[in-house]
Amino acid sequence: GAVVSQHPSRVICKSGTSVKIECRSLDFQATTMFWYRQFPKQSLMLMATSNEGSKATYEQGVEKDKFLINHASLTLSTLTVTSAHPEDSSFYICSAKGGGAGDPHEQYFGPGTRLTVT
């Protein structure tokens, strides 16, 4: 149980284009989803927290117009990197937590999406 998927696992795009990454909770309803960014050999940095049906809360320094987050349903959140540039190349990881069984503080992580902007 508590499986989170991400799609795509890898994406290469050209500078200036937009890329959408999906995060799905497969067997539970995710009341809250989180998006993280991880540079090589570094830790995870929280970008934003989203709750179903409401606007995402962005961390300081994260541009909300550049990283659009939509949490339209209890099983799906999307992150769109708009007008991507090479410096946006990174590993993007989502996590989810929700009601039901399991510790309320535990987050379930997706496998990550490797974005490369050329």
Next chain:
Amino acid sequence: SQQGEEDPQALSIQEGENATMNCSYKTSINNLQWYRQNSGRGLVHLILIRSNEREKHSGRLRVTLDTSKKSSSLLITASRAADTASYFCATVGENSGYSTLTFGKGTMLLVSP
């Protein structure tokens, strides 16, 4: 912002040896969690220890928490090559409404056969 600091940053041991990783944090917490990440993959939750707990075990894992020192340790006993990965501690703040995780910098563990 990152709160946790793990040490060592990298640890290299032989199979069968024990591996100890430490984590320090700065603010009051509700709980502390340890995660494992294989290279280029997502995170796997290992163990959660609450602020009122001092020690917890799960299989070959032993986690301790000292809230007076704001530190935690993760011990992996009888390590295996398959334990090779990066290990992160993450804290949930005492008043965190969404149980937001703040990650430490991680320890890269290499277990040689």
